[in-house]
Amino acid sequence: MIHLGEYNTLEILRESEQGLYLADEEGNEVLLPNRYVPESFKIWDKMDVFVYLDNEERLVAVTDKPYIKKGDFALLRCNAVTEHGAFLDWGMLKELFCPFREQAFKMKKGGWYFVYCFLDEKSNRLVASSKTNQFLDNKALKVSLFEEVDLIVSHPSEIGMNVIINKKHLGLIFNDDIFQDLSVGDRLKGYIKKIRPDNKIDVVLGQIGxxxxxxxxxxxxxxxxxxxxxxxxxxxxxxxxxxxxxxxxxxxxxxxxxxxxxxxxxxxxxxxxxxx
Incomplete structure (x- = not known):
């Protein structure tokens, strides 16, 4: 199965005027346009490509590296705002759409916004949302005390910096535990300092005790x-x-x-x- 919004390892099936047709193990095909075709290749060679919908809503494979993929978070710049929503620069020819309903605050051209990328089931399109907390769940925690975790800096608060833990949970680094400059979108390692009765998680950047x-x-x-x-x-x-x-x-x-x-x-x- 070819996965939209993700990296896929596909085989070169055949060459055409438009580019190369790639296929997965089940025989599903996708076009790699000429601009992405490598100088040298062989039929049945495998390629790592990113798959998304082009400007004409066709499934297409590219060798570009997006700033964000499905199921991930990133800080992106807004290139334009229309009557339908905002369009964000994610390093691809076709910009990433963020509808008004998914904007925590109304986006403006030139602004930078921390967003989550997901596949909209109704339209089958990749879209962004700056309402990132809805994609996090602290009800069933999959971390333990003192565990080393992956962090993404989410947004500041009066008492510290909110962080996303392992792309699953919301945590907080208190101001007293911050000893370096942190910016929204930063990715770094941290440690679980405390898990509170309400499943709120305190995080630190250095080892504990x-x-x-x-x-x-x-x-x-x-x-x-x-x-x-x-x-x-x-x-x-x-x-x-x-x-x-x-x-x-x-x-x-x-x-x-x-x-x-x-x-x-x-x-x-x-x-x-x-x-x-």
Missing amino acids: YRSIEPNADAILVELRDNSGYLNLTDKSDPETIKQVLKMSKKSFKKAVGSLYKKKLIEIKEDGIYLV
């Missing part, structure tokens, strides 16, 4: 080596200063420093810490 000591200790050693073996930081330093220099909380800093001191890798003095 004793698990964080070694990574944080390594970060301090790197910073010491980069600064001629000295850091002007102590347990009396301002938390914001520690956050700015080391991208970690004061609590994590003190634990990591304690670990390094026990291993006799550093000296602690009144004016800071020194590499042994």
Whole structure:
């Protein structure tokens, strides 16, 4: 079966004036237009292609890499708004349509919007939605405490940054746990810090508890080596200063420093810490 809005591995079936016809194992065919035909190929060669509907609503295969595919999230630019909805740049010749009913806020030309791409069952077309929370479910969680997870930064709030966990759940990184610049659409690794009774999930970007000591200790050693073996930081330093220099909380800093001191890798003095 050829999957719309996804990458497909298909065989070259035959050549025509329009391009190459590709087929899946069941014999379903799709055209790869001439502009995407490789310089050299052989019949029965396999190709990885993205399949979507062209401007004439015909199934077509391309070698372009879209910024988003079906079932995924991305930050996209709005190229135009018509009486029917907005059209987003997703790196393809035909723009991605976002109907008004799927817009959390009315989109404007030139604006950037965080959206989800899905297959509309009524029209059988790929469409975008900026109402991303409807595609997330925290009722049946498939993550556990301290687990490493994939994150996509969704949108900011007054208390932190909302993130999408493994493309399935909604989570939150509290402001106190953010030690680097985050932008909507960023993809990064994180850890499940807490799962609340109502299934709300707290997330952090670094390891948790004793698990964080070694990574944080390594970060301090790197910073010491980069600064001629000295850091002007102590347990009396301002938390914001520690956050700015080391991208970690004061609590994590003190634990990591304690670990390094026990291993006799550093000296602690009144004016800071020194590499042994």
